[in-house]
Amino acid sequence: MKFIIQRNQLIASVQNVMKAISSRTVIPILTGIKIEAKQHGITLTGSDSDISIESYIPAEENNNVNVEQIEVGSIVLHAKYFPDIVRKLPEQTVEIEADSNLKVTIRSGKAEFNLNGQDAEEYPQLPKVQTDNSFEMPIDLLKNMIKQTVFAVSAMETRPILTGVNMSLENSVLSLIATDSHRLASRTVPISNTNINFKNVIVPGKSLNELNKILDDSEETVEISVTNNQVLFRTKHLNFLSRLLEGNYPETSRLIPEQSKTTIQVKTKELLSTIDRASLLAREERNNVVRLTTQGNGLIEITSNSPEVGNVTEDLSVQMFEGEELKISFSSKYMIDALKAIEYDDVTISFTGAMRPFIMRPADDDSILQLILPVRTY
Amino acid sequence: MKFIIQRNQLIASVQNVMKAISSRTVIPILTGIKIEAKQHGITLTGSDSDISIESYIPAEENNNVNVEQIEVGSIVLHAKYFPDIVRKLPEQTVEIEADSNLKVTIRSGKAEFNLNGQDAEEYPQLPKVQTDNSFEMPIDLLKNMIKQTVFAVSAMETRPILTGVNMSLENSVLSLIATDSHRLASRTVPISNTNINFKNVIVPGKSLNELNKILDDSEETVEISVTNNQVLFRTKHLNFLSRLLEGNYPETSRLIPEQSKTTIQVKTKELLSTIDRASLLAREERNNVVRLTTQGNGLIEITSNSPEVGNVTEDLSVQMFEGEELKISFSSKYMIDALKAIEYDDVTISFTGAMRPFIMRPADDDSILQLILPVRTY
Structure with missing residues (x-):
């Protein structure tokens, strides 16, 4: 196997397949990157048997030459050394050559690495997935x-x-x-x-x-x-x-309540930063619990209390309020995760009581739904 | 104690004094930040008893008002919570108030934090350093x-x-x-x-x-x-x-040799990247040893060998060579650290034999000196 390749292309491909490689695998050859050279291009493979990633570099693409002087073949190189070597080579092109004894030579500028490779025949075959469906x-x-x-x-x-x-x-x-x-x-x-x-x-x-x-x-x-x-x-x-x-x-x-007793609509980012601040004192406690209380005057109050450290209170305007007054406690972490996923400026939150799961959706989009179970506080 | 302060000024000062604070101190009050308000400004203090840092925010500076409505006093607040609170507050100004029961209120916009403070009288006095000398x-x-x-x-x-x-x-x-x-x-x-x-x-x-x-x-x-x-x-x-x-x-x-048997001058960055590449294969071994060999033709060769992984060789042009041919091995880590400190484009390296310390200086500056003891290889 032999080829000369653009180094930045190789770096990007190596980074991709590295995402699948674990140093703790039980199959030793999976600690390596498989490199396969064919006339039309180079394929790198990384796998931990749960995830397998193949990255392909075509020899030519959009009138650019990525790989030259290809002699077909394949080899497996240890993922512990190969990525750093490629990243630190001095020139924009790299020559990689493997001989029949699995000795690999990597050349760039005046630098020459000689590495011991492994036989690509021993690398597990990835399952062929039917792509008709x-x-x-x-x-x-x-x-x-x-x-x-x-x-x-x-x-x-x-x-x-x-x-x-x-x-x-x-x-x-x-x-x-x-x-x-x-x-x-x-x-x-x-x-x-x-x-x-x-x-x-x-x-x-x-x-x-x-x-x-x-x-x-x-x-x-x-x-x-x-x-x-x-x-x-x-x-x-x-x-x-x-x-x-x-x-x-x-x-x-069946977890998702179909009716609601209290509905509010607020600015997503305002609620997110308020919950984020309230969680600062709660982080020692189990679940980082914060409490939301409707105030009956177009406001909701977010509070958190950590007896040894102190407490925090912040009021927030609601854009819409319907139904019963409510006092409910929940994990600030879950709330922060959910609000980050809402993606729209305004969020509608529908409650069916302090002990029942509540749901959040963007005000004008039913395709996103976030549900949280409240926390019982005494 | 009470004052209203520009939040970005407070954030910067808190970050500075935090550098001295360790959560593992044996003196409990040193896990806190001391805040002292005087009419002319606010002083924050952090200490782990080895290092103490005081950061001062003047009430007025360059016609900008940093701190307003100052009521003098002092308090200690836990460094685990205070920095994050300040960083996440909603508005550009913060009001901080401590009452006689060491209860501290932090207000910004609609957010209000109530924290338990500690008595600043219990905070160790920093030694007064004579500044005449x-x-x-x-x-x-x-x-x-x-x-x-x-x-x-x-x-x-x-x-x-x-x-x-x-x-x-x-x-x-x-x-x-x-x-x-x-x-x-x-x-x-x-x-x-x-x-x-x-x-x-x-x-x-x-x-x-x-x-x-x-x-x-x-x-x-x-x-x-x-x-x-x-x-x-x-x-x-x-x-x-x-x-x-x-x-x-x-x-x-007396460690620094006064004479040399071999002197070379090379481009600092070129030598640095060459050593960096050679160290990639050496990192498993003790000391990450690489070898430098003069080639007698205006070149030096940097090599490293790690029997299980492979080897690396790279030639480098020298700008000047004087004295005996030489083969010497040294820690790549020490060499990389030293070359980074050279700061000039060209470095002069003076050797007095393979077993003696060698020194490096910028080609035209005697004020920087780096010395490395070689490694004996067999």
């Missing part, structure tokens, strides 16, 4: 959906299924739902030009977080293919493959 | 001197005196020297308008690191006062007080 969507929209839901997955392995996001596509509506059983985040978007349907596809939260980091806004669409136990996200230069979680996701629709 | 120097020059020496102090407590920097002022020349017994860094500068002399003033490396962080380039000069066991660095708004290390600093002048 696929749909496409804009990348920025998928990134938004992930940001608005994935924070609500459970961090605890006691109910593994809740560490994933429940993805479904029914009647041309794609839905992502996450819950840790104390709160729930949901987002739907219409998908045109597809008649595929699936449900109970549970993608690990960790996979979606990594996907969100490497999906590049500069590309336009991502193709999503779902099989029994894998999901593939594919863009022009990237294949992102994740295993799915096995099991049945709990039915969450 | 002082000299002044430019702040940027002091910051440079610190950066060029402090990295070479010992990180080990086995010889506590070596964790400090040896400061002396003799015949109008200020000198800073640091060594961990494997390398040495030294910088001198002439100080005009002073006839003070002192030597063996050992300032803890940690103090100089913190001082370097908070000294503000926008102010021009710093006044330095040395006593038996304290050193005070004073600027217009800042008093930075550090205890000194007790004991005699070793005589270091």
Whole structure:
């Protein structure tokens, strides 16, 4: 194997596949990056067996030459050294050459590295995902959906299924739902030009977080293919493959109250900063509890009390108030996460009593829903 | 105590005094920030008893009003909560009020915090440093001197005196020297308008690191006062007080070879990046050893070898070569630190054999000296 490649292209690809590589893997060869050279371009692969990422650098693209003097072949290089070496090489181009004894030479300017590679034949084959059954969507929209839901997955392995996001596509509506059983985040978007349907596809939260980091806004669409136990996200230069979680996701629709006894509408950012300030004193306590009290005069009061440290009070104007007066306590952390996902200037909050879950939506958009269970205080 | 203060001024002062505060102090009240209001301005104090920092905000300065409605008094507030509260308050001004029961109210916009304060009378008195015996120097020059020496102090407590920097002022020349017994860094500068002399003033490396962080380039000069066991660095708004290390600093002048057998001159940055690349494979090994070999043809070769991983070789042009051919091994980390301190485009390196310390200086400046002991390789 041999090729000469533009260093900045190689750096970007290495960074992408590194997202899948863990130093704690039980399969030793997965601590490496697989490099495969074909006449049409170079493919890098990284995997921790849960997530696998392939990044492709075409030899030529838009009349630019990215890779030259290609001799086909493949090798695996240790991910502990290769990325730093590439990043620190002196020139804009890099020559990489592997001989039949798995000895790899990396040259740039006057610098020459000789590394011991591993046989690419020993690198696990990634599963082939059928891509007939696929749909496409804009990348920025998928990134938004992930940001608005994935924070609500459970961090605890006691109910593994809740560490994933429940993805479904029914009647041309794609839905992502996450819950840790104390709160729930949901987002739907219409998908045109597809008649595929699936449900109970549970993608690990960790996979979606990594996907969100490497999906590049500069590309336009991502193709999503779902099989029994894998999901593939594919863009022009990237294949992102994740295993799915096995099991049945709990039915969450019955958690969402259909009626409300108290409804308020406030400025999202004002409520967010008020809760953020109130949480400063609460952070020592379990759940960082703050309290919201309607004041009956177009104001709500946010308070928090930490006996040893002190207390904090702040009033906030509401734009709309309907229904009964209310006093309710909740986790400031959950509230901050949820408000950050609302994305619009105005948020509507619907309560059905101090002990019942409450929901938040943008004032004019039903596609985003955030639900929080209150905290009982005595 | 009561006053209304510009929030950005308060934030900056809090950040400065926080540099001295440790959550692990054995004196509970030192986990707090002392706030003292006088008619002419507000003084904040933070201390871990080794380092004490006072930051002063004048009520008026350059026709700007920083503090208003001052009622004199003082209080101590917990450093765990106060900085975040100030940072997140909604408005540009903050009102702080303490009553006789040590209850403190912080108001900004509609937000009101009530905190439990501590009695400022219980806060330790900072030692009064005689400032008759002082000299002044430019702040940027002091910051440079610190950066060029402090990295070479010992990180080990086995010889506590070596964790400090040896400061002396003799015949109008200020000198800073640091060594961990494997390398040495030294910088001198002439100080005009002073006839003070002192030597063996050992300032803890940690103090100089913190001082370097908070000294503000926008102010021009710093006044330095040395006593038996304290050193005070004073600027217009800042008093930075550090205890000194007790004991005699070793005589270091005899370490520095006076003759050389091989002298080379190279481009500082080129050598730095070459050593940096060579160290990539060496980082697993003890001391990150790299080897320099003169090639006799206007080139030196930098190599490193890590049997399991591979090896690296890079040639570098020298601008000047005098004396015997040489093969020498040394810690890449020490070399990188030293080259970063050289500050000039060209560096002169003088060797007196493979087993003897070698020294580096800027090609045209004798005031900076870096010394490294080589590593024996077999």
